[in-house]
Amino acid sequence: MEILKKYPKLFQWLFLLLVFFGLCFAIDVPETYKFIRGQAEFVKDPNQSTYVFLGKEVRYYAFDVFWRLPPLLGWLPIWINDSLFFLMNEWMPLEFWNEDTQEFKTRPLLLEVSRKLTFFMTFLIELIREILIGGINTIVTFTGWDWISDNPWAELPGLPWTIVTAGAVLLSYHLSGKGLALFAGLTMVYISIFGQWKPSMQTLSFILVAAPLSFIFGLGLGIAAFRNKRVEKALYPILLVMQTMPQYAVLVPAMVLFGVGDHAAVIITMVVAIPPMILLTILGLRAVPPEVIEAGKMSGCNNWQLMFKVLIPTARRDILIGVNQVIMVCFSMAVISAFIAAKGLGYNLLLALNRLDIGLALEAGLCISLIAILLDKMSLAWANKQEDYFGNLTFIQRNKNILFFVGTVIVGILLAYIGTYLFKGTHNYLFEVPHNKGISTADFWNRGVDWIFDTFFVYIKAFNTWLIQDVLQPMRALYLRMPAIATIVLVVGAGYLIGGIRSALIVCGLTLFIALSPWWDRALVTTYMATFGVIVSCTIGFIVGTLSFQNKHSASFMLGVCDIFQTFPSFVYLIPVMMLFGITDTSVLIAVIVYATIPATRYTIEGLRSVPAGLHDAATMSGVNKFQRLTKIEFPLAFPHMMLGINQTIVFALFMVIIGAFIGTEDLGQYILKALSDKNGAGIGLTLGVCVAFIALIFDNLIRSWVEKRKKHLGIA
């Protein structure tokens, strides 16, 4: 009894586990239960039960409700889908003037809005694209195809690669200095020489449209949320779900609304990129010291002046970090939206992966990663840049970068002109290196992959078999063996013990949504893959982080490595694992592990770093050795921050598991991918995405509640 009083929490947890395992053993697997046929596969089978709700028929295999809950939300995806179609094709038909046929035509409002938006986006993308690589579509927009065929000279010529490269170098130099300028130069030259110029510029133009638009909308909504509590309250849950929703899942409804192509990709990228921008805007504005706001008010600012002349400039750094985030999301989406036929490097990458041409995929992946790193570093440098005392500078000194750029534009045009004489009859390499004329290393990589396969095939195969047969399949079977009621009891109980009744209710709601959807089994498989990844990632990240923390330089180095790895669009991680492990679950899991190890490592190092130096000194003066200091002082204090790392690790792992469906897994991701090619898939894709987001949010809620309590306890909130 003494022990019970001393550790009440411990016994509560033991009791919870006892109930959980009791339920697991008490409830048998029904004889008819088979995973693949699961709950609802939309095939007609006389053994299925049905119910009708809102006029939608839902079919499913009925089991004991303790084993699997019936899919009472099964109508939801169908209903979403139907509503979307209704909104698009029937809702509010209005008369619109048609330029081409010169008459009024009746069209549903939303369809017309979608058309107009599509037209506008396409125009923007084409404009920037044609400034970079030339074309005629922009001029066609203003004139017409007939005019173009009469005037064949009218074509935007596009910038020679020399000018774009010089521009990138100068901008990098202005923002950061020689190092970044050198990197920018090498990147651009690499892209050009290796014949990736055109797709790279297509991707770049996509980002140059999506990023600024996301920035503007994110900033606007962030300001609105900052000024009005009600807007913030309304936005907050949407932001939470959007941040944890796999990017795949948003593609499907976008396809229904906007069709396929670059414009749809830009719109959907905005949807994904705006939430982090909103969050960082709110964060930045909140961080403005109250006295600065008061100083603004006492200077007689009205609301508008206060916002744009005081608040936003003062919050400049946070807002620019938001820009950085937006750019990173844009890159990630640039690849994923290749699924809805956005042109550029992502499209090439996807094609190459589909044909299992690892060499080509690697080239495209490398290019996109290099550009991503470059833009990441540039935007960060911009955020951190501060002007210095300038009173003693002349006009030329102040504007030398602009003058330089004007100079290079002239030189570039001259060079391109000379090129037309130099390379008569062939391609003008001083203007653009065509896609198939660059140096290609694809063959080299493919041979390398073949060699690795030939040499190590036996070992890889052995490892593969061992992992799948002895680790993954038993683990998966265990997860699937859990009766639904046991899982719910475990999760809700944990919520109650960690965060009290409020937390328990939230977690219960999220779990029930998944349990009542038709995809509970799939969600279990997703969770099993994610958990496996998270456990391995956290172990690796924790060890690597702790080890590299022992030395200041290695810690900074490791954080730098994390930065770079995090910049790679998630899809790129699939290339090397497919190279080594082919198309198996192992590949997906290894990609998950590599990807999710990044936040685990980063947060371990940051957590250990956040331990105050004073405590460090105090411990040393108490005569602890290195190991004692680590275990007695640093770990306990750094642990809350490290737990936030685990939170991130879970989100990263889930993302990668879903993307891994591209290689072929049997989880929620597989269905999202299926929904992509299904014209009735919008509702399914969206509901599946929400399911994945909810899995992440369950863990998020539990971990955050714990961290908050712990931080309060330690007094470091």
Added chain:
Amino acid sequence: MSEAVIKCESVYKIFGENAKKMLQEANGNVDAKTFQDNGCIVGVNNASFEVAKGEMLVVMGLSGSGKSTLLRCISRLTEATGGKIFIEGQDLLQLNNKELIDLRRNKMGMVFQSFALLPHKTVVENIAFPLQIKGIKVEESIGKAMEMVKLVGLDGRENYFPRELSGGQQQRVGIARSLAVEPDIWFLDEPFSALDPLIRKEMQDEFLRLQEQLKKTIMFITHDFDEALKLADRIAIMKDGLIEQLDTPAKIVLNPATEYVRKFTEEVPREKVLLIEDVMDKATDSVGDLKVLKDEVIENVAEKILTQEKTVGVIDDKNNLIGSINPSKIINTVFGGRRNGN
């Protein structure tokens, strides 16, 4: 005395959800404890006072005493929960947003403890900011700001950014900014508290020099009693939202109204604070040859007086004899009644 520039009548500031309702129910009898039990915090409790033109009122109190809240009510950075505030006869709380902005643009200047400079603007741009907000053209505002730069002695640094300046220099910018629109009313919220002691003294002297020149109506907030004594025409001492005593420095030192005020005055070197006038007798008979001015600080003439055996005469600036002072009175004032609580 001319009409009061700032006039407060029973100003209350109470934080909390039901503040307004509770204040009405309390019927002018606000007790911090009862309010706290109901989830409200009393910031300012029944503050009534006037500040005359050209006068410097120093509000002194420890942290949490409500002094900054009082200042923010008068500058309407927070809305007072009850009472009336008049600025040059205008009812501040009745002003609409536009009128309030107008008032701030033309009549008020404020200096902040943490300087509150805009990090993205240079020294001169910071100072020109209130002018540009008013709609004055860029060149004209910069020209005016440059005058201010000279006034606070920052010439040569006008193109530096705030982060490139020391704390004292940053506060000079803050002061220059608050003066740029040539306001009549000058609010200073602990302007020197974030500075090192030596710099603080330098800035106080500088501030007195400026006030000598500009003659603004000032409300100055501080938690430093010595600073209050050094600068103030009158001091208001606050505790838990209440004004404990509002009087001239000399009267506060000589006659502390409450036990709380007395604790502050105990350690004060009176010879540095009190003037001859404050301690003289009205009787003018049988004075000796030595005459001292009534506005002289005791410390400066004590030695002269103490070497006399006779009573010393006190004169005003027109050389009229208005009183007398006995050497023993000086000794009594400086050393008497310190430890045993007077």
